[in-house]
Amino acid sequence: MEMPTPDQNILNRKADIVARLQGILPIGCVIHAPEETHAYECDALTAYRCPPLAVVLPETTEQVAAVLKLCHQQGLPVVPRGAGTSLAGGSMPTADAIVLGTAKLNDVLETDYDNRFIRVQSGRTNLSVTGAVEENGFFYAPDPSSQLACAIAGNIAMNSGGAHCLKYGVTTNNLLGVRIVTIEGEILDIGGAFMDAAGLDLLGLICGSEGQLGVVTEATLRILPQPEGARPVLIGFDDSEVAGACVSDVIKAGILPVAIEFMDRLCIEVTENFAGAGYPDCNALLIVEVEGSDAEIDAQLARISEIAERYNPVEIRASRSAEESAKIWLGRKSAFGAVGQINDYICLDGTIPVSQLPLVLRRINELSAEYGLQVGNVFHAGDGNMHPLVLFDANKPGDLEKCEAMGAEILKLCVSVGGCLTGEHGVGVEKRELMSHQYAPDDLDLQMSVKDVFDPSWLLNPAKVFPLSASASRRASEAAQ
Amino acid sequence: MIPTSEEALAEAVKSASGPFAVRGNGSAGVVSDHPVLTAKGLTGVSLYEPGALTLVVKAGTPVSEVETVLAAENQRLAFEPMNLRGIMGGTEEGTIGGVVASNRSGPRRLAVGACRDFALGVRFVDGMGRIIKNGGRVMKNVTGYDLVKLMAGSHGTLGVLTEVSLKVLPMPETSATLTLHGLSDAQAVAAMSKALGSPYEVTGAAHAPVGPDGSAVTVLRLEGFEESVSYRAAALQGFLGLRCAQQIEADAAIWEWVRDAQPMHYPEGNVWRLSVKPSDAPDVVARVPAQAALYDWGGGLIWLRCAEDVDVRAHMAGVDGHATLVRGASFARFHPQSAGVAALSKGLRLKFDPKGLLNPGLMG
Numbered sequence: 006m007e008m009p010t011p012d013q014n015i016l017n018r019k020a021d022i023v024a025r026l027q028g029i030l031p032i033g034c035v036i037h038a039p040e041e042t043h044a045y046e047c048d049a050l051t052a053y054r055c056p057p058l059a060v061v062l063p064e065t066t067e068q069v070a071a072v073l074k075l076c077h078q079q080g081l082p083v084v085p086r087g088a089g090t091s092l093a094g095g096s097m098p099t100a101d102a103i104v105l106g107t108a109k110l111n112d113v114l115e116t117d118y119d120n121r122f123i124r125v126q127s128g129r130t131n132l133s134v135t136g137a138v139e140e141n142g143f144f145y146a147p148d149p150s151s152q153l154a155c156a157i158a159g160n161i162a163m164n165s166g167g168a169h170c171l172k173y174g175v176t177t178n179n180l181l182g183v184r185i186v187t188i189e190g191e192i193l194d195i196g197g198a199f200m201d202a203a204g205l206d207l208l209g210l211i212c213g214s215e216g217q218l219g220v221v222t223e224a225t226l227r228i229l230p231q232p233e234g235a236r237p238v239l240i241g242f243d244d245s246e247v248a249g250a251c252v253s254d255v256i257k258a259g260i261l262p263v264a265i266e267f268m269d270r271l272c273i274e275v276t277e278n279f280a281g282a283g284y285p286d287c288n289a290l291l292i293v294e295v296e297g298s299d300a301e302i303d304a305q306l307a308r309i310s311e312i313a314e315r316y317n318p319v320e321i322r323a324s325r326s327a328e329e330s331a332k333i334w335l336g337r338k339s340a341f342g343a344v345g346q347i348n349d350y351i352c353l354d355g356t357i358p359v360s361q362l363p364l365v366l367r368r369i370n371e372l373s374a375e376y377g378l379q380v381g382n383v384f385h386a387g388d389g390n391m392h393p394l395v396l397f398d399a400n401k402p403g404d405l406e407k408c409e410a411m412g413a414e415i416l417k418l419c420v421s422v423g424g425c426l427t428g429e430h431g432v433g434v435e436k437r438e439l440m441s442h443q444y445a446p447d448d449l450d451l452q453m454s455v456k457d458v459f460d461p462s463w464l465l466n467p468a469k470v471f472p473l474s475a476s477a478s479r480r481a482s483e484a485a486q
Numbered sequence: 487m488i489p490t491s492e493e494a495l496a497e498a499v500k501s502a503s504g505p506f507a508v509r510g511n512g513s514a515g516v517v518s519d520h521p522v523l524t525a526k527g528l529t530g531v532s533l534y535e536p537g538a539l540t541l542v543v544k545a546g547t548p549v550s551e552v553e554t555v556l557a558a559e560n561q562r563l564a565f566e567p568m569n570l571r572g573i574m575g576g577t578e579e580g581t582i583g584g585v586v587a588s589n590r591s592g593p594r595r596l597a598v599g600a601c602r603d604f605a606l607g608v609r610f611v612d613g614m615g616r617i618i619k620n621g622g623r624v625m626k627n628v629t630g631y632d633l634v635k636l637m638a639g640s641h642g643t644l645g646v647l648t649e650v651s652l653k654v655l656p657m658p659e660t661s662a663t664l665t666l667h668g669l670s671d672a673q674a675v676a677a678m679s680k681a682l683g684s685p686y687e688v689t690g691a692a693h694a695p696v697g698p699d700g701s702a703v704t705v706l707r708l709e710g711f712e713e714s715v716s717y718r719a720a721a722l723q724g725f726l727g728l729r730c731a732q733q734i735e736a737d738a739a740i741w742e743w744v745r746d747a748q749p750m751h752y753p754e755g756n757v758w759r760l761s762v763k764p765s766d767a768p769d770v771v772a773r774v775p776a777q778a779a780l781y782d783w784g785g786g787l788i789w790l791r792c793a794e795d796v797d798v799r800a801h802m803a804g805v806d807g808h809a810t811l812v813r814g815a816s817f818a819r820f821h822p823q824s825a826g827v828a829a830l831s832k833g834l835r836l837k838f839d840p841k842g843l844l845n846p847g848l849m850g
Contacts, residue, residue: 119679120763142683164628175626177635178603193826199761200786201589201600203808203821204849205644205831209602209635213628233685253537259560259656259711298721301714308711356624359538388625389538428626436629443629447616451838452631458833470630 006053006094006434009468009480011101015058015081022079023059026103029071034109036060045086045104049151050094050435052405057084057098064109066184066192066222073220074190076103082464083188085216087159088130090151092352093433095163095215095469107158110222113137122181122198124225127158131165134226143228146173149429150341161221164213166429171387172263172296173229175429177212184223185211188460198225210455215431216466218459232296235263238306239333241287241319245269245382248289249362252386254312255293256359260305265387266292269366272340272381272394279343282336285320291386292337340383341394348379348396349405353412355419356428359389368418369393376411378404390428391419417442432470441472449475490527492609492617492648498523499646500615505846508642510546510584515574516641516848517815525583528648531555533623540606540623541654545583545647552582556654564655565601566592566741572751573813583647589639592745593690593707596682596783598655602638607651610637612644613839623651636834642845644838658709662719663690663737664730666704671695671768674704675785677726679764681706682784684725686718691784692744695771705740706730747789749778756814758798760788762807773801820849 015022023037036042037059047054058081063069076083086096086106098104107128115124118141125134131152134145148167149155155165161183166175173179182196195211196202211218242248245267252265268276268290277284284290291313295305306323313321324330336343344350357365366382373380379396393415397408416426416436420443426436440449453471456463456479463480487506489495499506507518511526526546533542536559543552549567556562567585571577580590586608591600598604607621620633637644666677674693681688690707697703708718716734723730750757755777762770764785771779771788775796780789790798794816798809808821823831828850835842835849 117763117765118683119676119765121679121682142685164632166626166628170626174599174603175628177632178599187826191826193824193830195827197806198763199807200595200783201591201639201761203761203810204823204827205834206589206602206635206639207827207830209632209638212635213632230683230685256539257537257559257656259659261655297714298717301717304711304713356626358535358540358624360535385626390624390626423622424624425622425627425629427629428624429628431628432630440630443622444619448618448620449630451612451616451618452620452633454837455631455633455636455834458830458837 007473008055008099009473011099015101019058022081025075026059026061026072029075030061030063030068034062034064045098048089048091048094048096050092050097050433053094053097053434055098055100057102057104058100060104060106062106062109066186069105069186069220069222070190070192072105073186073188076464077188077190077462080462080464082467084466085158085162085220087128087156087162088154090155091159091163091431091433093427093431093435095431095433097434099468105220107156114223117198118143120198121228122225123228124223125157127161127221127224128156131155131157131160138228139231142231144231145226145228146179147176157224158221161212161224162214162216163431166390168264168266168385171265171385172261177209179227180208180212180224181227182225183208183211183221185219185221187219188464196225215433215470217456217470218465233298234302235294235296236302236306236324236330237292237294237333238309238321238323240291240293240313240321241285242289242316243287243319245289245366246363247316248291249359251291251313251316253359255309256387258308258312260295260308262293262295262387264292264294265385266337267382267384267386268337268340269382271379272344272383275347275381276336276340276343279346280335280339282332284336287319292333337383344381344394344396349399350394350396351408351412353391353393353395353415354427354430355416355424356388356390357419357422357424361422361424362389365391365418365422369415372411372414376407378408378411389424413439434469437470438472440470441475453479487521487523488527492528492611495525495528495646495648496611496615496617499611499613499843502843505843508646508845510581510587511578513570513574513576513578513580513584514588515570515576515813523646525646525648526581532649536561539654540651542623542649542651543582544649545581547582549580549582549585560657561654562657563604563652564594564598565604566594566745567601568592568745568747572746572748573757575753582650586638586650587640587642587647593692593741593782596691596786597687597689602635604653605634605638605650606653608634608637608647609649610645610647613841613843618645621651625653641848643835643849644844646844659711660715660734661707661709661737662715662732662734663740664706664719664723664732666728666730668702669693669704671771671781675764675768675781677704677728678706678784680726681722684722686722690741690744693781694749695779696749698740698743705744707737707741744780744782747780749780750789750791752791755791756794756796756816757812758790758792758809759812760790760798760807760809761786762788762805766805766807770802770805774798
């Protein structure tokens with residue numbers, strides 16, 4: 006992974022910089038010893054790592070502002086970090102960067118059930134937001150699969166999705182306001198506990214900007230009343246194209262499931278061996294979950310089953326109880342872990358128009374044969390967000406590179422059929438160089454000019470999102486300052 | 487100017503000698519001295535995939551045309567865009583580009599999201615005459631910065647939309663409305679909050695101190711399959727513990743009344759649109775000497791009609807939220823912003839439109 010050459014001047018000044026950071030932060034909030042900064046050398050994209058110059062873990066918004074002000078004055082790159090669960094290398098450091106972690110910002114500041122919002126510090130984990138309101142019958146809807154560990158700060162930076170976003174939307178649809186600190190150290194409130202923030206939609210712009218526009222320290226989030234209940238139906242097919250057609254018909258029929266998940270034969274077999282969920286022997290499997298009262302769920306599952314029957318399914322298994330639901334979900338939830346047992350893999354995240362599913366699955370099979378690498382498909386079928394898992398052997402020289410090349414081919418395929426490179430993981434360093442396949446130079450230039458406004462010296466998370474060659478002149482003018 | 491292609495529109499901006507009033511059909515009634523540059527010459531559906539719930543349409547296409555196309559497949563624009571003709575007294579109907587440019591949503595916004603939440607992609611011409619695209623036509627897309635959200639609600643100040651791609655949703659099989667009569671504003675907001683905190687998925691919650699029949703009325707909407715709606719209507723009444731009248735189907739008229747803010751239709755006075763925390767709403771309304779008021783979004787949206795000299799924003803002191811002057815000219819149209827936020831917004835306008843050609847001054 007090509008990263009900008011670290012600034013030797015900054016590396017030489019490490020002792021002085023650490024002392025300045027220690028001067029503005031409480032004891033224990035600055036990590037600088039090499040044996041300790043190693044913990045921050047990568048996120049969940051573990052193939053690439055680089056220890057940062059130092060790590061700071063501020064305890065208040067004001068301390069974040071002081072750190073950013075210092076970094077701005079000193080010309081130090083800043084890599085914001087939530088919980089470090091990015092699969093795209095969104096918080097991968099450079100050797101001359103200060104990692105600014107939100108780990109100590111995890112308080113709940115306000116809960117308001119009448120107005121249906123919660124205000125939290127951004128380092129709080131996704132699941133613990135729901136944890137703070139569930140006793141009162143509410144939940145926070147976006148549920149990325151890393152929700153036990155991932156932080157709201159990272160969710161906002163990447164505009165994270167999850168299994169339930171077919172019905173409830175992704176982070177941007179559930180975010181009402183932020184407190185954000187600019188690279189100059191200015192603290193701004195954008196939006197709040199009301200709908201549709203005033204003026205230009207800066208909130209929508211900040212969400213998904215991968216930590217390149219500012220550091221979010223507080224978030225006001227929409228919370229929703231829990232449904233009365235939820236149950237899935239499992240449907241097996243002999244053919245993935247048929248499964249795709251069934252998904253389309255369910256959606257067209259006006260049923261709005263909370264989730265429609267798809268698994269192909271490889272994933273079904275691997276998870277069956279791993280978890281023993283009792284899945285049928287078939288080529289494509291759908292799990293469709295609906296919500297409501299018991300009677301409502303029965304009625305919706307009956308409608309879905311009726312549609313599925315038209316496609317000659319291998320099996321339809323509607324859950325009648327919490328135990329049966331858990332069993333249906335068991336295989337799907339253990340899919341990534343199960344595949345990890347048989348080999349190393351990279352998890353892609355392209356989105357395609359649902360109508361292109363048959364074509365894309367066929368083409369992925371061809372690529373798999375061409376490259377000699379196995380691919381498992383497990384994904385959110387309702388919204389076309391695919392997660393092909395390309396298997397490789399990390400101990401075999403050249404296999405990772407081959408796997409990445411094949412991954413890039415699949416993502417280009419997603420773009421060429423009308424989709425995009427990433428549906429919920431973000432661009433990070435991983436897909437940076439592929440951006441020019443989705444966007445023309447003018448499109449990228451205008452996006453980069455947004456960063457020019459928020460962060461004129463390109464200090465915040467500088468080598469992410471945009472192809473290095475496209476951002477080179479902007480980053481160079483920063484270094485010259 | 488009414489360009490009939492994206493290229494011609496780009497050329498018009500590139501060769502401009504002075505600022506434009508950027509418009510769809512002008513249904514929002516924004517007044518300007520500058521010559522009009524409209525996207526209404528760009529019409530038609532580019533792509534519609536009902537099974538993928540996506541529609542790509544040229545920006546100048548009239549909203550009614552979009553709705554007709556969708557209705558043929560039993561689908562709709564779920565964010566329920568309002569029609570401003572009643573308030574503005576105009577005759578032109580809105581374009582889909584105008585709806586997106588002003589992020590115009592109706593009662594269902596509180597349940598499913600605003601127009602911007604349904605905007606999947608945009609094509610537009612920026613102030614340098616460049617044709618820019620952002621987003622796409624898929625529901626999940628975090629590839630690069632989200633300029634789609636930024637363009638939605640930018641009121642033509644950052645670029646002229648030429649094409650928008652939208653998520654659409656199926657029409658429900660049926661809908662039902664529970665009506666509560668005679669509640670005070672505070673009682674109504676409390677009832678709406680309670681309903682919205684229930685698991686019954688209320689898709690509309692509005693209150694008019696003076697309803698269509700002259701007395702206070704509060705309405706709650708449920709939508710879905712018949713068996714589900716009848717169950718939820720009964721369950722919600724029990725949950726509220728209030729006596730409601732219940733109407734299954736045939737409730738479209740009252741929601742159109744709410745959506746288009748009927749009490750604001752009298753031609754005199756300023757019309758304001760306030761976004762606040764629902765529990766603050768009754769107090770705000772009580773403070774303002776208004777001629778008419780309407781609560782939507784469970785109280786999160788307030789419409790007020792008042793005399794031209796009433797400074798609604800002054801009455802909002804200490805309350806989180808903002809007010810837009812939808813009709814009238816005696817105050818700034820948009821709510822003033824904090825210095826830091828205003829500086830960022832200005833910085834963005836300078837990047838998107840360095841020569842100040844597109845609706846200059848409209849948003850600050």
